[in-house]
Amino acid sequence: MGGLKPYIASIPKTEIHLHAEACVSSVSYHRLMDKYDIPHDSKTNKLTDFSKIKSLKSMLESFYFVQSFFREPEDFLFVAKDVVEYAKRNNIYYIEAFASPSMVLNRGLISFDGMFENLVAGFAEARKNTGVDVRLIVDVSRSFGLENAMRNLELLIGFLKRTSTDGIIGIGLGGQEIGHPCAEYETVFAKARSEGLHVVSHAGEEVGPESIWDAIKLLHSERIGHGTSATMDPALLEHLRDTQIPLEVCPTSNVITKKYVKRYSEHPIRPLFDYGINVTVNTDDPVLFSVDLNDEYDTVATELNFSRAEINRLLRNNLMATFMPENEKQARLKKLEAVLQD
């Protein structure tokens, strides 16, 4: 540990772009393998070989493979437990995490309610016992078409009406960006907004700036997941700066999936930040990418020369970009200012 790492580790943090299923630890999936007599073979061992992930497509394959270990609703308690462990390891007190029901429902073993009852209960329990607060965003998914996404939203609306839980706060659009433009999901997002749900969307991760424009103009996305290709469009840069729509930047994820970023030192978070855009730092898929949030900040500091003051700005941005109730956010901001040292 050198440079700013000990400092970064000491600051209580928030995270706003994290896929809950991609936090599942090897201990948990080995337990699930034992539970279901899944053999330890070359395919399952692949899970620990992150060098196999070379693109968003192969990342999604690994993600679906992890999901295939979940066969009973209670298995999602492992997910909740591992997200909270990840949070504690990184001194994170608040997370807005995606959970993706599409593949789970398509397999037919677990219902939407079964999946989310356990996730919500697991996180509520953790909130009580550890103080770590994890709120969920349902990834309606762009990989399986409009009908699937709308079904996920309708299941969510029914679930919220029945349970009146505050553990789920919105919807997101993840999955294959190429061939599945935001425009196709306009009706889903309009319906979600009319239900008072927060809406966010991945965009500009592996498609050009037009994807980010669509997320803003058609989906009215409150934040943009990644937004990496924004640098290719001066008018978009200006718009992002003027509106201060937060970008959920995930440096390691972009370097691993290799679409627009070949190495950390070339990551656009530096020019985006310098231009005055509201950027935040996140991990996306910590276990799949073998990265912690503390590492991400440290990488930005060392590879892209973010000073302590600039790191502080990123930490503030992340908190202010959350969907926390305003009074709670202001109280947290006060606490954060008290521990930051410029």
Ligand SMILES: [Zn+2]
């Ligand atoms: Zn993501």
